[in-house]
Amino acid sequence: MSRAAPGVRAPRETIVITGANRGIGLALAAELARAGKRVIGACRAPARARELAALEGEVDVRELDVVDEPSVVRFAASLADDAVDVLVCNAGVGGGSHQALTDMDYRAWRETFEVNTIAPFRLATALLPNLRRSPRPRIVALSSQMASLQRKSGGAYAYRSSKAALNKVMQVLSVDLEREGIVVCPVHPGWVRTDMGGAGAELSADASAQGLHALIESLGPEHSGRFWTWDGKEHPW
Numbered sequence: 001m002s003r004a005a006p007g008v009r010a011p012r013e014t015i016v017i018t019g020a021n022r023g024i025g026l027a028l029a030a031e032l033a034r035a036g037k038r039v040i041g042a043c044r045a046p047a048r049a050r051e052l053a054a055l056e057g058e059v060d061v062r063e064l065d066v067v068d069e070p071s072v073v074r075f076a077a078s079l080a081d082d083a084v085d086v087l088v089c090n091a092g093v094g095g096g097s098h099q100a101l102t103d104m105d106y107r108a109w110r111e112t113f114e115v116n117t118i119a120p121f122r123l124a125t126a127l128l129p130n131l132r133r134s135p136r137p138r139i140v141a142l143s144s145q146m147a148s149l150q151r152k153s154g155g156a157y158a159y160r161s162s163k164a165a166l167n168k169v170m171q172v173l174s175v176d177l178e179r180e181g182i183v184v185c186p187v188h189p190g191w192v193r194t195d196m197g198g199a200g201a202e203l204s205a206d207a208s209a210q211g212l213h214a215l216i217e218s219l220g221p222e223h224s225g226r227f228w229t230w231d232g233k234e235h236p237w
């Protein structure tokens with residue numbers, strides 16, 4: 001980890017968060033902006049992202065649809081030569097209401113892979129020039145315990161398979177980027193009360209964001225290519 005000399009203020013870190021307009025992404029944007037980070041909050045519809053735009057601190061709201069290649073190219077170009085210290089691939093979908101043994105929506109399954117699996121890779125590679133400008137670059141992808149091969153439970157085929165594949169993508173990326181010192185980790189954020197997690201979930205979005213913040217601060221090369229939980233425990237693959 002690079003540290004500023006005594007009396008010299010460390011440069012403010014820049015964090016890109018996708019899907020920052022609601023849910024865990026919004027709570028994490030609030031948490032990190034409050035902590036003095038420069039947050040680039042990416043979302044599909046900036047004009048409607050009023051809560052994100054109203055957050056305290058340095059929050060820059062930018063348009064990004066993670067599955068739309070031209071949108072990714074425009075977003076990356078908007079960063080120009082800025083260093084990105086942390087990329088949080090948070091945008092995700094739950095796979096819809098037809099992903100059961102006898103009721104499968106195959107189009108929704110493919111779309112779930114587009115958002116949850118392919119888009120984080122596309123964005124991470126698009127932002128590599130910016131990550132390379134950071135003294136301590138990290139890529140964190142929001143995965144799920146529902147992807148773990150150690151957990152045996154039924155249903156949610158689209159969601160589980162898309163996040164299991166995301167885990168593998170992030171592990172491979174961690175190997176490919178190891179020599180450059182770019183840390184890559186999939187993270188389970190807890191079961192969180194959001195539109196996706198539902199009202200009965202265990203954790204508030206703020207509590208999850210606080211844990212994710214501490215985890216992001218702690219990540220070093222020794223943590224790369226491993227699966228973590230929001231509260232800093234290693235998750236079995």
Ligand code: NAP
Pocket residue numbers: 018019020021022023024025043044045064065066067089090091092093094115142143144145188189190191192193194195196197198201
């Ligand atoms: P959420 O409340 O449903 O929010 C999802 C976010 O993703 C929204 O901002 C949404 O934007 C964005 N998004 C979806 N498709 C997008 C696209 N094509 N381009 C850009 N943004 C897109 O979900 P959440 O609960 O906050 O979950 C955040 C992440 O944590 C997800 O990856 C999820 O799988 C993961 N996770 C959540 C839980 C949980 O309990 N909540 C548990 C494990 C993992 P729009 O507003 O434009 O739709």
